[in-house]
Amino acid sequence: MGAERNRRRGQGGKVPFGWNNPRVRSFVYQAAVLGLVIGIVWFFATTAQENLSRLNISSGFGFLDTTAGFGIIQTLIPYTEQSSYGRAFLVGLLNTLVVAAIGIVLSVMLGFFIGVMRLSRNWLVATIAAGYVEVMRNIPLLLHLFFWYFAVLRPLPGPADSIEPLPGVFLNNRGLILPEPIFGPAANAFFIAIAVALAAGFVLIRWARKRQIETGELFPAWRAALAMVVVLPGLVWLIAGAPFTLEFAEHAGFDFEGGMRLLPEFVALVLGLTLYTAGFIAEIVRAGIQSVSKGQREAAAALGLKESTTLRLVVIPQALRLIIPPLTSQILNLTKNSSLAVAIAYPDLVAVFAGTVLNQTGQAIEVIALTMAVYLTLSLITSLLMNWYNARIALKER
């Protein structure tokens, strides 16, 4: 290509600027398409704007500063009825994030477990795993949510006859109510100690791995790191004289006052999402493990590695390369599926913002656009992280 172009240049000089120049032509075509796209977007935007003002429908994002006026049952940040719609948006967003994060961790763990179970040589274990996969992934998620919600609610007593498994811990149909830690002035030192211990543990494990690769000597790094994480904050705790106290919930009227609580809606949503998604992840894990050729296991066995070590050091690292890309899709699905929460009254982003706020302001375009932007951003960030991880564990071709 390049050589030919040089030859042509050498013979006839440059192709003159004009319609016969292929680069000019392609540039014009691309600009035309760009212009078309810009024009269409502009046309839709002006038409929508025009129709909205003709129909006297308010538009713009000014409503985010207006007082919301409604209550939300689970708020991770301070929120009252006098807070703004923007604040309600944040509350909903955090509720979505917390469900998605917990759901992802649990479903990946359960999915790996079931996936490995399916490959077990024990007939009973393999059949149970296969049954799990077929049942869980073939039931629509919405039914899962209803089932778990009403299954969670049914056996639980009312607040008056709460189950008290531990002193200060209450279980009833209003949720699981736990004592809330109240942080004293020295609590910061405690948190710093935890952070320092975690960082030190991380460094220790890396050092131990490096030393093992270089010298072959083993060092019980995990156990040492764990001890550090427990002992260091523990010492700070004792020296600072217990920097926080527990506030116990008290039965008052219909319900309990104070304390922290885990809502039945939250538990049902996490359960439904986890069990449903784990069915898919189990199949992905099984496929990944089966893709690792039998020779690898046999070679590991010939080297005298234990079965568990073989799985951890030989099979899983190779299987991960096949597991990660489809696993990313499942993680994205779980995040997006959490938007079904409104069906069982869990106040996630869709319930709070695209539900209540949309209804009170009537500004469908802005509210839905913002909601879509949130899910798009979450999905892109997840993909980015997973792609980065995938590139890191990819086969190193030397």
Add this chain to the structure above:
Amino acid sequence: MKNPLVALIVGILIGVGGLYFFLPYDPLARSGRQADAGASQQAEEGERMAAGDTLRRVRQRGFIQCGVSQGLPGFSNPDERGRWSGIDADFCRAMAAAIFGNAEQVRFRPLSAKDRFTALQSGEIDILSRNTTWTMSRDTQLGFNFVGVTYYDGQSFMVRKAAGIKTTADLAGATICTETGTTTELNLADYFRSRGLSYRVLSFEKNDEAIVAYDRGRCDAYTTDASGLYATRLKLADPDANMILSEIISKEPLGPAVRQGDPQWENIARWTLNALLEAEELGVTSENLDEMLKSENPRVKRLLGLEGAYGSTMGISNDWAANAIRAVGNYGEMFERNVGKATPLGIERGLNALWTNGGLQYAPPVR
């Protein structure tokens, strides 16, 4: 390349130019050239939006698209054969009768509380007759006009008799179930806030799940408009174990809404409702209609289209009101048939009695 800028400009011009020629109408006309467009454009604009666009489309289509609830006994609820009954459904039938002379030329579209406004804004339905509270923001910010009040309602609470709750003040600290996207959510917050009481709210997307959650004891109270509470109680496992508090915490005038910008359609909706009220005041019923057509009372004659041209000025036939009354009866008949004493709901007329009987229902005169 020497002149990328020239190529870029030429390309964008070709792109936008091509778009300009192929679009149904040009976007510049309204935003850019308003100053010089003048009278011709205004006329065109006026024709496009005001002059009975909705009525024309409804006539062409042959039926009214009527937005109703997903099932609220007494207001809009499908029976075992799938036929919609209730005050809200009957109002749409009355409109169909006024326009087409046939009450069955209407199709019902069940909508959740959350979707109803978008459906009306986008033109998916022609009229929203779905136990919707007339509020200022809905009237002024959503691009709707409410045409009147079909039912004066107010929010209340349903509680279990065993809970020992007598008044709303006993609800301090209670968990309350409701439906998302309703004025109920806001009233609840206002009410408890103004009294300094704490509460927890669980907002469900659909009524059905909210009721099951209440029935299972997840919440201490269920709240919605009092009429809705009577209807909902019938759906519970043991209706008699539950009671509705007599206190009303809000004003909920329920009425049909139409899109702003089509006064003709709005007039048809408003006056169909007024005609049903006027008929009750004048004693015109679906049964005595034929006798009433011979009446000498000028008010009756004007209402039934024997004098004046009240229908044709709205673009429909002069016997519009007679058709509507023949189809669904007057307001009183509609009320008694759907929610009155003889029905399982057993609601008294109360505020919904005519003004002559101590209620609030009052129609401006037809003249």
